[in-house]
Amino acid sequence: MPSPYAQSNTPMDAGHSSRLTLRQRFYLREVLIGLWLTARHFFANMWRHTLYTVFRVKSARGSVTIQYPDERRPYALRLRSLHRLVRREDGSPRCVACMMCETVCPAHCIYIVAAEHPNPEIEKVPSRFDIDLGKCVFCGYCVEACPEDAIRMDTGILEFSSYSRGGMIYTKEMLLALDPAGPNGVPTSPVPIPPDRMSPR
Amino acid sequence: MSAVAGDLLARFGPVAFVMFVVLNLGGLLTWVERKQSAIMQDRIGANRASIFGVRILGLLHPLADAIKMLTKEDFTPAHADRLLFKLAPFVSVFFALAAFASIPFGDTLRIGGREIALQAVTLNVGILYVLAMLSMGVYGLMMAGWASANNYALLGGQRAAALMISAEVAIGASIMGVVMVYGSLNMQDIARAQGQPLLPQFFGPWIPAWGILTQPLALLLFLTAGIAATKRIPFDTPEGESEIIGYFVEYSGMKFGMFAMADFLETVVIAGMTTALFLGGWQVPYLAASGFVFPWGAAVSLPHLLVIALQIGAFLFKVVVMIWLLMLIRWTLPRFRYDQAMRLGWMGLFPLSILNIVITGLVLLAVGS
Numbered sequence: 001m002p003s004p005y006a007q008s009n010t011p012m013d014a015g016h017s018s019r020l021t022l023r024q025r026f027y028l029r030e031v032l033i034g035l036w037l038t039a040r041h042f043f044a045n046m047w048r049h050t051l052y053t054v055f056r057v058k059s060a061r062g063s064v065t066i067q068y069p070d071e072r073r074p075y076a077l078r079l080r081s082l083h084r085l086v087r088r089e090d091g092s093p094r095c096v097a098c099m100m101c102e103t104v105c106p107a108h109c110i111y112i113v114a115a116e117h118p119n120p121e122i123e124k125v126p127s128r129f130d131i132d133l134g135k136c137v138f139c140g141y142c143v144e145a146c147p148e149d150a151i152r153m154d155t156g157i158l159e160f161s162s163y164s165r166g167g168m169i170y171t172k173e174m175l176l177a178l179d180p181a182g183p184n185g186v187p188t189s190p191v192p193i194p195p196d197r198m199s200p201r
Numbered sequence: 202m203s204a205v206a207g208d209l210l211a212r213f214g215p216v217a218f219v220m221f222v223v224l225n226l227g228g229l230l231t232w233v234e235r236k237q238s239a240i241m242q243d244r245i246g247a248n249r250a251s252i253f254g255v256r257i258l259g260l261l262h263p264l265a266d267a268i269k270m271l272t273k274e275d276f277t278p279a280h281a282d283r284l285l286f287k288l289a290p291f292v293s294v295f296f297a298l299a300a301f302a303s304i305p306f307g308d309t310l311r312i313g314g315r316e317i318a319l320q321a322v323t324l325n326v327g328i329l330y331v332l333a334m335l336s337m338g339v340y341g342l343m344m345a346g347w348a349s350a351n352n353y354a355l356l357g358g359q360r361a362a363a364l365m366i367s368a369e370v371a372i373g374a375s376i377m378g379v380v381m382v383y384g385s386l387n388m389q390d391i392a393r394a395q396g397q398p399l400l401p402q403f404f405g406p407w408i409p410a411w412g413i414l415t416q417p418l419a420l421l422l423f424l425t426a427g428i429a430a431t432k433r434i435p436f437d438t439p440e441g442e443s444e445i446i447g448y449f450v451e452y453s454g455m456k457f458g459m460f461a462m463a464d465f466l467e468t469v470v471i472a473g474m475t476t477a478l479f480l481g482g483w484q485v486p487y488l489a490a491s492g493f494v495f496p497w498g499a500a501v502s503l504p505h506l507l508v509i510a511l512q513i514g515a516f517l518f519k520v521v522v523m524i525w526l527l528m529l530i531r532w533t534l535p536r537f538r539y540d541q542a543m544r545l546g547w548m549g550l551f552p553l554s555i556l557n558i559v560i561t562g563l564v565l566l567a568v569g570s
Contacts, residue, residue, distance in 0.1 A: 028421075031530075031533075031534060034533045034534060035529060035530065035533050037533075038241045038529060038532065038533045039241075039529055041240075041241050041242070041243065042237065042240050042241045042529070045240045045241075045243060046240060049240070062240065062243075062245075063239070063240075063243050063244050063245045064243050064244070065243075065244050065245040067245070
């Protein structure tokens, strides 16, 4: 009895579709087809590069490269990027320290200390509002949970690296200073630099 | 005194020119490789190296490479054969450089009562010399593999030797057809003979007898075997830089750079040989020693120096085009498996080049009678 695992149509069999035909195994024609393809790309791109650099035709792009630090890819407006705390007109945080975001956060990366607000119409104000970006999973639940629309993730900033864990903790003042991204998702405010970011380790 | 100085200049001028062109082309090829592959793949390529913000299309990257390699740690493994280990990259580069010596880059230059052959060394057996130098280069690789005291390096050296032998046989056999057609082993004679009209009894003076027309099969075989001799991709089984590594696995710094340099120099040599043997060498179509002589009767006489300059320019242009083609092939084809490369060499290229010799002989008999 033949093995139930024996296959009649393996790449080793003569009629299998992945076996090369004689013309393919002769290779020369396939090589020429491949060279024709790459040479076509070469000349088309060279022509576009020439148009771009010599004749200043800015619509002619010879490559798909985005030279990242100099040139940013347009981000979608719904992109969840670095958080910011929305300001009132007087510059104080709109946040009322209700702890909704801290409660809903699956990564437990938000730490809020509430304080009295001088204005009796406003219940509370955060005296501390820290986000540990080293823990944050960028789920956006804090934005969803906020009843005051006080925290948003629309700064367009993605570059927040640090040499230490401490440098990943962003404080209330840093988050308050941020502005929403402009059109195309380009950040309008600079990346807040944690105190230990400039000195390695 | 000035006669001695003139003699020295006449001897060393061509040598210096060849060294200048070949070494610079070899160094420039790192840039060409990066940029050409990038353009073929819709990328930009290395362009970040700058001096005070000046980038000039990434041309400073070879310089940055050199500085990086020179300042890296030059490590020698503990159990390595120290002499052979240090000698190997120099052997590799030396023979790659020396191979270009007998390739002519222009007709005889007549200046100041002297006749200067425009090739570094005038050899009657120039082709054999280039072949010898190319196959001597593999000693550097085997020395590197052996002296590294590393099994992987040794295996890489063995692969290099096996590949080189199978390529050398095909190179030698495919060139024999060219030698039969032009009746000389002197590369200057071969280049000169390619200026003659092809089969004037049929085509008149219209078509120059370039090797690509008289020996198309040999050109194909020579190019394939030549790419194998440069040890670059389709045939980079000796190196396999991304996974199987090879003979230079223990090398670092500039010694590693010299092996890479040897590959580029061999690319230049193969391009130069293809030009000299198959693309008419320094010949410009219809350019005779006195100037342009067109087959429809018109003639433009040019001064001797301009003719020579045109010839040298034509040679360099053809070499650059060939290098472009070799780079295109290198960045298009995937690598052959070791057994595929061996089979291609021994069961494909070698019998075909023997066949080419037989056909060439028969055709020569038929045309000659």
